[in-house]
Amino acid sequence: MNHRSPEIRTVNVVRYVTPLREGGSLPAIVEADDEFLYVLKFRGAGQGIKVLIAELIVGEMARALGFQIPEIVFMHLDEAFGRTEPDEEIQDLLRASEGLNLGSHYLQGAITFDPVVTTIDSELASRIVWLDSLVTNVDRTARNTNMLMWKKELWLIDHGASLFFHHSWDNWEEQAKRPFAMIKDHVLLPQATALEATDKAGKEILTPARINQILALIPDEWLTGVESPFETAEEHRQAYARFFEIRLAHSDIFVKAAQHARETLI
Template identity: 70%
Template structure:
């Protein structure tokens, strides 16, 4: 990857197709002016811009590591977009999300990953568990796997619950070196038998330059409402520090994941 060229495309949303009533964020399938359908994540939803920031970090780090994730794009909503929407709840969401949002390419025909139906090999399972430990992603459980099977391949979606420390920023430096206890609920943990090997490979692939380049994608306007920092640049750098520190001490979360896996046997 050439970090100097890392960028996300921008589209304008032209048609609201249907809501996806999942959890509290209520994303939607929408059509953009490039002719494609997207799963639209709204800045005005419950977790606000933080969920969109986590989505960018999660998806783009996964992409650097060679895992399959849908393309993500910046998606703009015009102020007139929601005026004809009859559902008041959706209309309020659209009004609160005017301007810049985030969208994932819609994988038409994809089916939800079911661990009882589709077997994942130990290498891929270990790669995904490692990623979610790094990101502190609590949302890849048997109840909600956030994985899809598309064209007989496994795709990762919805990283908005990652980096949950940023909802308060309390003791965030210390959290960077803590194990990820919630990995015990990860749907792929029983199959993740190659974590140490994956750790060595991924620490070579994911460099500080990659992390900084991904952080640079975050729009300043999504970093304005956090009073813990004096500027968007300082706020952005905190994410970089957290991820670089966590990466440098990955043996901590790898050991915790291995212990959790042994506890399942």
């Protein structure tokens, strides 16, 4: 497990390489001034900054839990960057995304995880199902696993569809106690036979202190926009912290829901 305090580097985008047309966030492969390639998610995409917040929070939670996660970086997009882009749709996206965006290291040569080809053991499957139940990740299905095989290891990617409660913040304290019904569609659910042991271990790692360290990484400007129902960035962070405090305290609810969903499959 990763016990270091999380840190996020900031790089500058220097070259737009190619769009990735999958999903609603319209990501792209870009080159940064450190000469590495990244998958960039734009703040100006239709789903907005909340996708970047979810990507950051859940990605760093997954890293703390010991999963392989591509390095997450803040990516600064200069206002002049999109002026020479010939595609009008991309140019509009670049203009709407000036400032701080989020990227993850591009795993060159990685292949999409295929459950038919690669067998995942029950311990690892249970850990992934537990994480996705905790953060309400709707996007780890057989159709779109959001997992890659790279250098013979399993890597988790793309967590922007998690934390769907924060798109409205309606009754969020009650939502924190609810089971995650969509876990029934999880690609690894059939192998997840060790959820109770995983629950105990996961809660020992995701302590309030560790969660607050991760929440502290979120830029203030992402938390004080027009979509925020909170007066300050710190109040916004504390709401996330309280959500996870409640959800982890009632983890038996989403664990039992996952176990029940698994029983209906076998």
